[in-house]
Structure formats: structure tokens, C-alpha cells
Amino acid sequence: MYQYTEFDRQFVRARAAQFRDQLERWQAGKLTDEELRPLRLQNGWYIQRYAPMARISVPYGELSSAQLRVLARVAREYDQPDAALLAEAQEKQLALGPVPVPGTNRQVVTKLTFGYGHFTTRTNVQFNWIPITRAAEVMELLADVNMHGIQTSGNAIRNITTEELAGIAVDEIADPRPFAEIIRQWAALHPEFVFLPRKFKIALNGAREDRAATGWYDISLQAVKNEQGELGFKVLVGGGMGRTPVIATVVSAFVPWQHVLSYLEACIRVYNQYGRRDNVWKARIKILVKAEGQRYIDKVEEEFRQIVEIDGAPHTITQAEYDRIAAQFVAPQVGRPQRDAAAARVHEIIRADAEADPLFDRWLQRNVLPHRNPELRAVLLSFKRLGQNPGDCTADQFDACADLAERFSAGEARVTHEQNLLLPWVHQDDLPELWAAARKLGLARPNIGLITDMIACPGGDFCSLANARSLPIAEAITERFQDLDEEHDIGEIDLNFSGCINSCGHHHAGHIGILGVDKDGKEWYQITLGGSNGSDLSGPATPGKVVGPSFAKEEVPGVIEALIDTYRQLRQPAADGKFEPFIATLKRVGHEPFKAAANAARFVEKEIA
């Protein structure tokens, strides 16, 4: 993991002090609400439905045990609403009504929770209940473990993300983390680029498989090697979700790694000058790239040429700087766990117990991934289970994960874009122990990549942008698919859920997407089919297509069930003896039978009534 230098530490502390100064000026009436707004957003502080929301940056998802413990403390001591506020919020959310679980007489109602952090699709951690009066204190506490909220919101360059298997993937071309860190530093408080037309998200993928959703970002950098074997990046610009989903355009097929910062500078400077500022829905770079096409590319190339030839490309990444940063990402030494005779006997018992349990086998299949070091594995802790919202981690779970990371993964964990936590350095001999420990914590559900491993934003229960709730519906779907035999039989599927068109739940990229929409003040949901994040399973990145008019909230879990039933009726065996996955059936037979099944699941009587 990247180790902060004294400069980095001072910088983050200065940022916390600056935020305190801004909040104090606001409280003294020297800054208006409107003037404070971008300043607090640039530190990750939103004003939400019932309380502020704090988005803490986790660059490329990496967290140390020490950082996890401070997140635990923030959850425990600060993510605490006062009783009256909670009661008021709970009452208002309850009034929106329950959601039925198909095939049962169970109804899911909103239960607002607190004292936890939420993992996001951009690998940040969010808190929902911290009072603004304690905001400065929280940022100072986080600064002590090199954490901050710099540019996690606002019209600036947001947290830099990479695929979660960076540095350990078997199909890696280059470790993207050193570059992500170099870009993070370059982007932090960039004087020219913190008031861009709109938010700006950069992702890096260092592997052959696209696991970073590179088609969907404002800028993506895909590691490539040229014919000489030299490392560079393919640069894609202008992807984005939102109201107008667009897949990014390749602006350069090969930028040598030394020039990555200069090239980003060119791409973003052209956007800063020419991106639209008159309409918030047309302000993302995707609209500029779409409207200007080749002219945008030509402008970037010319700007890049001038950065190099006139400015002297001062941000050329030197070999020395690359080496300095890359040295911090060398793999930790993880050897075979040393056990004395007594411990070895205990290990044998745990191993034998695990191997006798079919759940362990399922966990090995779903939650344990291959590693570049053949002795090691990457293990996913599942934060998708009944009774807790997708990606939510309580204070005690943060602490427990810190312990697990320390005991089994060289003190490191990673937030994944699917809202789970990955332990990247687990020795294969430790798998039975880790499974047993994770199981006790409720984090060993073998559902990674399956239907209950859905992406979901916090939705209308918390977010003031949301048009509809996502959590009760996500829970109804989760409850419907609690049978692990059935869930494994259904197989791999991306079910993505956003509470509004801002698309935090990446619904456009889901094989099945659910989008909350507002009609006459009621909660409705649009269902899309066939979206892709660009992974091998899903195929080239593409937005899903809407199946038809939106569905009432009560109908949604049943519609998902109908789509899955249709798949199970139409699927064909695959070469490996299993069945083709949902997305393959959908591509093979087309959307029609799925649309028909979804529409048949509407509550027709109600509509007539």
C-alpha cells in the first residue's frame, strides 16, 4: 500500500484545518449557504434528506487495518442521529409503504439504520448521520490515518479508481496503482480543474479483462504495451451514465506512461474551456465529446503538443518518481502460516470441518479468486446479506475486518466496485480459518457475482436526489433469493439498482437494471435489460434497454423473479457442463420473451381499479 510521506500527512491535515476554517466562517455568517456548498462538496459533505452525508475517499479502494479501525470509530461515535430526528425520518419513510416478497406473505418495510459506513461503486465510504457540527472533528480524526474527503464530490476530479485485483491479477499487463497514486496527487487541489463544468471521474485498468468499467468513465486509462514492449495507456474519454448513457471514445490508442499527466491535462483543459455550463444535464464531458467528435480529439492533440513543446511538459512522470511510488506497491511477503504442533492440530480440525461443509466449497467457488502468487488467494467478504443493506458495514464489522485483514491479508483490504471488501493477500492454507472467521461475522455468504450480490445505492431513504427508495426493494429481492441452491443454479448475473438517474447504482451497466423514477410523487421503477460494464462475462460496455413502462414498487420483486424464471426456461447448457449465464441467454434469444414475462408480472387488476 502507498505510505504517506511527511508532506502527504501535512497536506491532509492542512486540508482538515481549511475545512474547519470554512465551516467556522459559514457559522459566523461570513460564507452564505451557497458559497459554502462547493467548498463542503469538495470535502465530501452533502446535505441529504434528513442529515448530512459524508463521502470519504478511498483511493483505488485500498484500506489498511488502522484506517478500518478509524472508520469503525466514526461509525460508532459520529454516525448517530438524535432520537427525534431518527423517529421523524423513520415515520416519513414508513409512510411510503411496504414492498412484498414474491411467493410469501412477507412485506419489507423501511428500517433506517445508523452507526455504519456504506461502500460505494467508486470505492468510497459514506456515512449518513454525522451532524454538520461534528464534521470538522471527523475530518481531523480521519486525517490522523491519512484519510480525507478531498474532491469526493463537486465539479472536480473525483476519487481515482482501479480494478480491485490490481497488482495481484493473473492477467495483469501493468499494476495500475502507482499511476493511480501519481494521478491522485496531481489531481488533488489542482488549481485549474476544481471548478469544471461537472464532476469528473477517472478509472484505470491494468489487466487484459476490463474490470474497471472503462467504457463508463469520463476518462479511462487502459494499460497497453506497444510493439516494442513499452508500457502506455489507451485513453478513453467521454463515457458516463446519468440521463444520457454514453460509452467512452478512444481518444488515443497509446500514450506513453511518462506522458499520462500531460495528456490528462490536455483532455481536461479542453473540457474546462468548452464543456457546457448552461445546462447541468449536458455539462459532462460525454456531451462535449459526442457533440464535437473528431474536433475534440484534434483539440486535445494540439493542446498536448503545446504542453510538450511550449510548456516543456513539466508533469512528465520521471523514472525516479515512478520507481519511488511503485516501490510502495511491492507485494508483501506472505509465507505459509507457521503453526506449532498444537496449532497444527487445531488447523487440521478447522480444515476437516470446513471441507465437510458444502458451504465451504461454494465459498471457494464464489468468494475466492486466483492470485498471481500461486500460494495466495484473493478473498471477497460479502456485504450482501439479508438484514443489512448492500455495502453497509457496521462499526463492529469495520473493526472485525481490520482484524481479519491483519490476521490473514498483510493488513490490507480493498473496497470493490460491487460494494464488497476484498482481502488481497491470503495464503491458501489460511482459507479454512478465514472462512470460519468470516462466517461468524456474517461475511462469508457464497454469493459473489450472483443475484443477491446486487449493486444498490442508498436511494430515497437517505439521498435527497433519489426519486425512489432502493433499499426495501433490494431487501425484498434478497429475501426472495435466499435459497443458495437456487441462487447458484441461477448463476452469474449483474443486477444493478439506482434510486435516480444519477446512476450511482450503475443500473445502465446491469444485465438487469432497476432505476427509481418519480411519477405524481409516487415511487416507480424502470427496468432495463442487457447492460454491460465491459467484463468478460458481460461483453463490451453498453447501456441496457428499457423493457417498457415503469413498474410500481410492489411489482418490482415479482418482475425480477419473472425475468429469472424466463432465463431458466430458455437457457442452454454451456461447454463446462453448467448452463450459459443469464446475459448469454438474453443475447441469444433477444429481449422479447423477457419483456413479455416482465409485463405479465404487472398487477393488472390494480391498474384497472
Place this chain on the structure above:
Amino acid sequence: MTERLIRILQASDLETETEVNVLVVGNDADVAELSLEGIARIELNFPKFSDGRAYSQAYLLRRRRKFAGDIRATGDVLVDQLVQMQRTGFSSAVLKEGKDVADAQRQFERYSAFYQGDVVVHEPLFARS
């Protein structure tokens, strides 16, 4: 500590200024094409403090056009923008009415340095000796 180089002006200061040849540049203008001959001061306006186009314009005027005169920020100029204005090439800024110059000065004392190169210090932190 960042040395404050930018002149912070208040509306009242403008009354006593000597007149020079001023070019007022709109946010839409491509500064690469402007004629700068005989110009002593360029004024770049911030219609809203959250409109960041003038930062790129100032940067290009200083670095690309090598403009050596005064570059002045006008309009919605607030305390928290001044450091970045200095870093992108502004040499004076007219602070919005009612804003406290002492609050502004404090912002320059906060950071010892920044990661990126800018108009004042060309090299990024990693390339500085």
C-alpha cells in the same frame, strides 16, 4: 506557507488606481487568438465563483502567451479562490464586497506547497530539487 503574490483589492481601491490599457476578456474567448499588444492589464471575469473557465484562460495567458502584465480576477471573487487564482497566473483580484481580507490572507498560510506545478512553480512536487 505560500507567499502571497496576488494583490487583493477591494472595490474602494479601484477609485485611486492609475488608468492603464485594459483588455476585458470574456469567458468564451480563445486566449490563443487575442492581440495583446500594448495591453497592461487583462481582466477575466467570474460570472459565478463556481465557473472555472478563467483559470484555464489565465494559465494559457501566462504560460503560452507569456503575458507579463497584470491579470486581474473580477466578478464573484471569494476568499477561498485566491490561492488557486495566484497559482493559475492571476496577479490581482477584486474581492467581492463584504469579504474579509484577513480571512483571505490566512488561506495563503495554510499549505506549505502543492503537488502540481503551476504558473508560480513550474515543476510538480516530485520534480523539484
